[in-house]
Amino acid sequence: MENIGGKNVPVVIATRNAVEQSSDVVSTLPTPDYIYVNDALPAKLKDGQKYIIDYNAYIELAAKGELPSENVFPIFPTPAIPFIGIVKSKVKFLVLKYGTPSEEFLACLKYHPEVVVVCVSSHQNKLAEQRALVHQMMIAGVENPVVFAQMYRFSTDESNENANEPSTKEQFQLAAAADMGALMIDGLTDGLWLMNNGNISQDDVEQTAFSILQAGRLRMVKTEYISCPGCGRTLYDLRTTIARIKEATKGMTGLKIGIMGCIVNGPGEMADADYGYVGAGPKKVSLYRKKVCVEKNIPEEDAVEHLLALIKNDQK
Numbered sequence: 001m002e003n004i005g006g007k008n009v010p011v012v013i014a015t016r017n018a019v020e021q022s023s024d025v026v027s028t029l030p031t032p033d034y035i036y037v038n039d040a041l042p043a044k045l046k047d048g049q050k051y052i053i054d055y056n057a058y059i060e061l062a063a064k065g066e067l068p069s070e071n072v073f074p075i076f077p078t079p080a081i082p083f084i085g086i087v088k089s090k091v092k093f094l095v096l097k098y099g100t101p102s103e104e105f106l107a108c109l110k111y112h113p114e115v116v117v118v119c120v121s122s123h124q125n126k127l128a129e130q131r132a133l134v135h136q137m138m139i140a141g142v143e144n145p146v147v148f149a150q151m152y153r154f155s156t157d158e159s160n161e162n163a164n165e166p167s168t169k170e171q172f173q174l175a176a177a178a179d180m181g182a183l184m185i186d187g188l189t190d191g192l193w194l195m196n197n198g199n200i201s202q203d204d205v206e207q208t209a210f211s212i213l214q215a216g217r218l219r220m221v222k223t224e225y226i227s228c229p230g231c232g233r234t235l236y237d238l239r240t241t242i243a244r245i246k247e248a249t250k251g252m253t254g255l256k257i258g259i260m261g262c263i264v265n266g267p268g269e270m271a272d273a274d275y276g277y278v279g280a281g282p283k284k285v286s287l288y289r290k291k292v293c294v295e296k297n298i299p300e301e302d303a304v305e306h307l308l309a310l311i312k313n314d315q316k
């Protein structure tokens with residue numbers, strides 16, 4: 001449907017409040033494919049941006065002939081299934097939870113391939129419940145796309161007494177990745193919709209959704225870095241170098257760069273990188289293109305520039 005499901009990369013849906021809708025969320029990543037706006041559209045819609053609005057607000061706008069764009073789509077809660085057939089839209093979203101009587105929604109999905117299921121769960125074992133709903137659909141031969149949605153309650157206000165513990169932002173990222181990762185590996189994910197009702201910034205929530213998809217190799221939206229943690233064998237200043245390389249290459253979407261401390265284990269551990277930056281001796285670095293060493297023993301202070309020149313020469 002539209003750009004969801006089939007061979008499309010998984011979409012990202014985001015809930016933005018009125019302030020976030022009008023002032024762009026600061027992000028180095030793409031804008032979410034769909035923005036959910038509750039029951040009111042922003043005064044000015046962005047060109048090409050797709051919006052999701054509550055079905056009753058959608059019906060009201062459509063009845064008055066005031067739907068401002070064909071990029072506005074309705075979302076229906078489960079009890080509103082009977083209204084799906086009477087609303088005209090090339091894509092419709094339906095919120096579903098495992099446990100809803102299957103006769104209620106399977107017939108609807110069969111007759112309405114334009115419906116995208118938004119699969120939610122409040123169960124302790126969300127993964128199993130969300131998986132079970134998709135299995136119900138598969139057994140019934142229903143092929144509507146499925147977006148997995150999840151609300152989290154992490155907040156950065158909680159005091160973090162132990163600096164070694166993950167921050168609440170990190171806890172949110174870990175929880176979302178753990179919940180969504182298995183569904184992605186199952187091949188069930190046509191989209192992600194992460195929400196947070198704490199005070200984690202909307203930018204962090206959206207970046208997390210894109211990053212989870214990138215980590216699962218389902219959608220590449222930024223440069224990928226593969227790095228070792230460093231150990232006694234590390235022969236140069238690994239942390240500073242990682243920061244310098246990240247800064248210099250952050251716009252190279254989809255490129256994988258390995259940054260490894262030593263030549264003993266580094267080349268093997270970054271085997272799927274496009275380029276590698278590997279410690280070769282005290283303050284000396286070797287550069288790799290894929291698995292092939294192309295420059296040896298460059299002085300550490302010149303090596304980042306050599307890496308950038310290598311990528312540039314390859315017209316990446």
Ligand code: SF4
Pocket residue numbers: 228229230231232233234235260261262263264265266269
């Ligand atoms: S790649 Fe080399 S430097 Fe990095 S952690 Fe492994 S052994 Fe240590």
